Amino acid sequence: MTVLAVFNQKGGVGKTTTTANLAAAMARNGMAPLVIDLDPQAHLTALSGLNPSAKRSVYAFFQHGTPLSELVVQLSNGVNLIPSHMELSRVDMTLTQTRHDLRRLKKAMAEEMLAEGATVLIDCCPMLGVLSLSALMACNAVLVPVTAEYLAMNGALQLDQTLKGMTSMGQYRPRKVFINRYQRGHPTSEKVAAELTRRYGKEFCRTRVFESQSVLEGIGQNQDVFSYAPDSEGAEDFSYLLDELIETGFLKVAA
Template sequence: MTVVAVFNQKGGVGKTTTTANLAAAMAKNGLEPLVIDLDPQAHLTALSGLNPRADRTVYSFFQSGTALSELVHRLDNGVNLIPSHMELSRVDMMLTQNRHDLRRLKKAMSDEMLAEGATVLIDCCPMLGVLSLSALMAATCVLVPVTAEYLAMNGAQQLDQTLKGLTSRGLHRPKKVFINRYQRGHPTSEKVAQELKRRYGRDFCRTRVCESQSVLEGIGSNQDVFTFAPDSEGAEDFSYLLDELVETGFIRA
């Protein structure tokens, strides 16, 4: 069972595009992923071409206890998605950061056996509140996208402190960090890549996902890069990233 929280405590680092394209790569390889959009901005849901009512999204799970399995939407690319809604922003007011509330998502996934035979990806919001902590509680590991800029590294450092806090409570979550929107030969990209490799060692992926027009244009068309441009460099990069995560045992195929 692999439950991956895609998280960085800085916005704009490509968490949503990473989740969407990594899930599409999995579906292309027959892994049948389940994706949970746990960001109230619901960008992943919109990217998937969905515009559901709040009661047909993960908000309904938190608000009224609707079974997660009843909220799954099957997408044309083979990905199973539990969508989000802007009403999800109410969850931080509805729930507290006590152990019972933070374990609700993990317990429901276990009770419904949603991760049995499938990889689950959780697209997290950057704010460290009930939603993100719930995702980290439910996750077996954390994937951290870092764009090739210095501020994104700061977000990764903040996440390091959060994960250390979980480890101190007996909730160790292995992580993998990868560089996103990398530009070959660009001084800042090269410096950030070197610093990430120095800082994270084996936890830093050798795969570098480059800045890609095909990925950006795919988003504008509400499509993952494998659907929009299957022969593009962007599709190749996400295929390599998945291969590395499987080969290193981070994701169990």
């Protein structure tokens, strides 16, 4: 099965909405995904309508060694979520970038067999610290959302260097890049799409997730796009993205 880190070294590119809506698409297809909110801003947790205490969030795993399986919350849309809390920001200050600390998440997931029979999505914070590096160590693939603007593309290029560094240490992670909030015919959208196609080739998804009012409105209602507007173009885009990730073998699913 796949442990997928959703990451770009720039904020505001749609990592959280991608994680939420891709997980919802998986749940609708009977895949029972597990999502870990590893961002101290806890936007994914809030989007899911949750407001847990620190001791009922992933912070408790890092701070107190609470088993991850004890922190899982089942959402009404069929997604299982390990929520976040703003106290998680302390982890980057208290833990070090040593092999032991960076492998804690990967080790716990393996020991608790959390990826057995389920796809795991990790919503990462944009800062390259202990949390994001822990996600990169725990995952076996990286999905990179890039909004159709230049600074988001620069964040993806910075991530290229991070992944190259991991590869040099024997920690290769395949990646897929996709364009988010795309506007057909908009000059910047078209230029960014062309540059991503040139730079990433087969690593760049054919699927383009368009700028979508239904996705934005769903966030305002603490709902994924499938719960808010299942027949919308936004829901269709994320369904296509999931199909492409499966068809290309990037996302492994149970037979």
